[in-house]
Amino acid sequence: MKISKKVQQMPPSGIREFFDLVIGMKDVISLGVGEPDFSTPWNICESSIFSIEKGYTSYTSNKGLYELRLGISRYLKHKHGISYDPEREILVTTGVSEGLDLALRAIINPGDKVLVPDPSYVSYYPVVFLAGGRPVFVKTKKTSFKLTPELIERHISEGVKAIMFNYPANPTGVSYSKRELIALSKVFIKHNLIVICDEIYGELTYDFKHTPLATLKDMKKQVLYFDGFSKAFAMTGWRVGFCCGPEEVISAMTKIHQYTMLCAPIMGQMAGMEALKSHTQGHVIEMKREYKRRRGFIVGRLNELGLSCPMPEGAFYVFPSIEKTGMDSVGFAKKLLKEEKVAVVPGTAFGSEGNGHIRISYASKMSDLKEAGLRMERFLVKYARG
Numbered sequence: 001m002k003i004s005k006k007v008q009q010m011p012p013s014g015i016r017e018f019f020d021l022v023i024g025m026k027d028v029i030s031l032g033v034g035e036p037d038f039s040t041p042w043n044i045c046e047s048s049i050f051s052i053e054k055g056y057t058s059y060t061s062n063k064g065l066y067e068l069r070l071g072i073s074r075y076l077k078h079k080h081g082i083s084y085d086p087e088r089e090i091l092v093t094t095g096v097s098e099g100l101d102l103a104l105r106a107i108i109n110p111g112d113k114v115l116v117p118d119p120s121y122v123s124y125y126p127v128v129f130l131a132g133g134r135p136v137f138v139k140t141k142k143t144s145f146k147l148t149p150e151l152i153e154r155h156i157s158e159g160v161k162a163i164m165f166n167y168p169a170n171p172t173g174v175s176y177s178k179r180e181l182i183a184l185s186k187v188f189i190k191h192n193l194i195v196i197c198d199e200i201y202g203e204l205t206y207d208f209k210h211t212p213l214a215t216l217k218d219m220k221k222q223v224l225y226f227d228g229f230s231k232a233f234a235m236t237g238w239r240v241g242f243c244c245g246p247e248e249v250i251s252a253m254t255k256i257h258q259y260t261m262l263c264a265p266i267m268g269q270m271a272g273m274e275a276l277k278s279h280t281q282g283h284v285i286e287m288k289r290e291y292k293r294r295r296g297f298i299v300g301r302l303n304e305l306g307l308s309c310p311m312p313e314g315a316f317y318v319f320p321s322i323e324k325t326g327m328d329s330v331g332f333a334k335k336l337l338k339e340e341k342v343a344v345v346p347g348t349a350f351g352s353e354g355n356g357h358i359r360i361s362y363a364s365k366m367s368d369l370k371e372a373g374l375r376m377e378r379f380l381v382k383y384a385r386g
């Protein structure tokens with residue numbers, strides 16, 4: 001069968017491609033996949049099991065269960081003081097992944113340009129490309145992997161309609177203070193950019209309070225605010241996330257969603273309702289405390305090994321430089337896997353600016369992080385230069 005030209009042009013995910021190499025290898029420590037090592041808190045699992053027992057196994061409203069949308073609305077109001085109408089301004093999706101795809105398809109006309117930070121999460125470029133948009137890469141290595149107002153200004157040209165924005169960021173762990181966000185918001189407003197704002201790691205911000213972009217002055221009307229349950233609640237497999245935004249965009253996204261997905265799985269939605277209840281917060285805080293402890297360990301260890309690694313503000317990734325080895329990212333990651341059986345992701349999986357870096361996920365057991373540190377030490381004795 002003939003595959004569409006667009007899909008043929010699209011490279012496979014650099015993460016999956018790399019992790020295919022790991023399959024079948026024994027004794028590998030995987031610090032690769034961006035997935036919590038914790039199980040979903042039991043009260044969440046139990047409430048979903050209970051709802052199945054009660055017969056909740058059907059489709060839901062396309063937009064998602066009203067009770068869940070109401071829960072999301074109340075949660076955001078309570079946590080961040082922002083109001084979204086559960087009837088008109090919230091769509092429950094099959095993870096943030098689906099939501100991002102819907103958003104791009106809802107707003108992009110052929111040839112519209114979308115700013116995509118380099119490096120950034122692996123799906124950003126493909127969703128822009130598949131929606132018919134033209135990705136314009138914004139290289140961030142020289143600004144310590146941060147977007148700045150000047151950097152964005154430099155990439156504005158005729159036809160730029162939107163920007164992909166993610167903080168805390170995958171793969172770098174970089175986040176932004178409120179002051180930095182205010183400075184960025186001025187450029188977004190000046191150029192009337194739609195901000196596809198992926199805040200899925202917002203809860204996992206360690207040293208200051210996460211500020212959703214939409215809460216800033218005059219921002220709500222041009223922000224599509226994405227969050228979900230996968231990361232902070234350790235619920236990757238339940239496939240449930242949400243998007244909040246202006247009614248006209250949510251309604252356009254719902255139109256696509258109703259034909260392509262119908263609704264997010266009801267089991268995941270039921271679980272999401274439980275996750276938002278206040279008594280789940282204790283579990284989230286506990287997981288966050290553990291991630292923070294691991295962050296301190298891994299950053300300290302990598303710097304000790306001579307791999308320069310700044311302290312990331314959030315998510316559960318570090319993005320150290322491997323430049324002193326003289327290897328490129330893919331070469332380093334392949335050799336490390338082959339010789340020491342430690343799996344990390346080459347920085348180039350997230351864009352060309354990621355070269356000279358690797359992504360390590362510390363959503364892995366402390367004992368694995370310690371063992372990986374020893375193996376990397378052995379590896380670097382062989383390959384570190386200077």
Ligand SMILES: Cc1ncc(COP(=O)(O)O)c(C=O)c1O
Pocket residue numbers: 034094095096097098121166169170198200228229230236240241
């Ligand atoms: C930045 C970012 N956005 C979205 C996702 C996907 O989230 P979900 O599981 O809600 O589809 C991930 C998963 O790794 C991610 O890192």
